[in-house]
Amino acid sequence: MTTLIKNYKIFNTNCYIYNTTEKFNLILTDPPYNINYNYNSYKDNLEWSDYYNQQINYLLQLYNSLLDSGNLLYLNYPETNSIIWTHLIKKYNPIKQIFWVYHSHSPSGKAPLRRGIRSWLWLSKTSNYYCDILYLKGEYRNPTDRRVKKLIEQGRKPIDYDWWNMEQVKNVSKEKTAHPCQLPLSMIERIIYACCPKEGLVFDPFMGSGTTGEAALKNNRQFIGLEQDKDYFEICKKRLSLYEN
Numbered sequence: 001m002t003t004l005i006k007n008y009k010i011f012n013t014n015c016y017i018y019n020t021t022e023k024f025n026l027i028l029t030d031p032p033y034n035i036n037y038n039y040n041s042y043k044d045n046l047e048w049s050d051y052y053n054q055q056i057n058y059l060l061q062l063y064n065s066l067l068d069s070g071n072l073l074y075l076n077y078p079e080t081n082s083i084i085w086t087h088l089i090k091k092y093n094p095i096k097q098i099f100w101v102y103h104s105h106s107p108s109g110k111a112p113l114r115r116g117i118r119s120w121l122w123l124s125k126t127s128n129y130y131c132d133i134l135y136l137k138g139e140y141r142n143p144t145d146r147r148v149k150k151l152i153e154q155g156r157k158p159i160d161y162d163w164w165n166m167e168q169v170k171n172v173s174k175e176k177t178a179h180p181c182q183l184p185l186s187m188i189e190r191i192i193y194a195c196c197p198k199e200g201l202v203f204d205p206f207m208g209s210g211t212t213g214e215a216a217l218k219n220n221r222q223f224i225g226l227e228q229d230k231d232y233f234e235i236c237k238k239r240l241s242l243y244e245n
């Protein structure tokens with residue numbers, strides 16, 4: 001297992017030019033989705049073919065940076081991910097697509113329905129991947145049923161579904177930073193508990209406000225993160241400094 005001198009390293013850089021010899025237990029990332037989103041400095045409006053090539057090539061390249069027991073968790077919109085997935089499974093071991101559903105205040109634009117869904121692609125390097133199933137348990141839907149009551153008394157819980165209903169970070173949330181599309185810490189913590197052993201090394205090449213870093217450090221994992229925007233990088237620096245050892 002890699003041990004960093006400090007428990008984390010972060011770089012204000014473009015991930016596509018960053019080279020590392022580290023091997024990660026978990027690569028967990030949430031890139032720009034190519035929807036012309038209003039980021040500080042990044043222009044989120046590539047030609048779709050360029051975007052797909054960029055994402056797919058980069059994710060395939062990251063395969064070599066995973067430990068044999070390592071996991072990759074990649075967030076995007078389901079329609080984008082369905083295309084990316086078909087390329088990744090030529091190299092990675094496919095595990096699951098997990099759908100994240102949430103309420104949103106965003107307008108629908110010209111669409112007849114509002115968007116309230118994204119998906120995590122979960123893949124691993126080999127079929128012998130790390131997974132602590134304890135953190136992927138759900139709750140029984142009928143806890144008052146006699147048989148279910150018995151199971152609960154025995155400390156049993158059902159395996160959860162491949163869709164998670166969790167709210168987005170709201171402007172009034174305690175955890176909210178100045179980053180415009182911060183992910184909820186509790187969702188990232190759940191993935192880290194389940195997909196990375198204690199002391200393991202987590203990597204996020206599109207760090208944003210540093211949510212992955214905070215979830216890793218708060219739970220005794222190590223972290224390496226990259227963010228190309230200077231102002232967002234400063235948010236990460238401040239956020240993660242609280243966990244420095």
Ligand SMILES: C[S@@+](CC[C@H](N)C(=O)[O-])C[C@H]1O[C@@H](n2cnc3c(N)ncnc32)[C@H](O)[C@@H]1O
Nearest residue numbers: 014015030031032182183206208209211227228
């Ligand atoms: C969707 S946001 C990540 C938000 C993050 N998950 C959080 O919870 O705060 C994507 C981030 O990737 C950054 N980014 C875009 N292209 C990048 C690149 N080539 N290298 C590093 N960071 C990049 C953007 O500036 C943006 O902050």
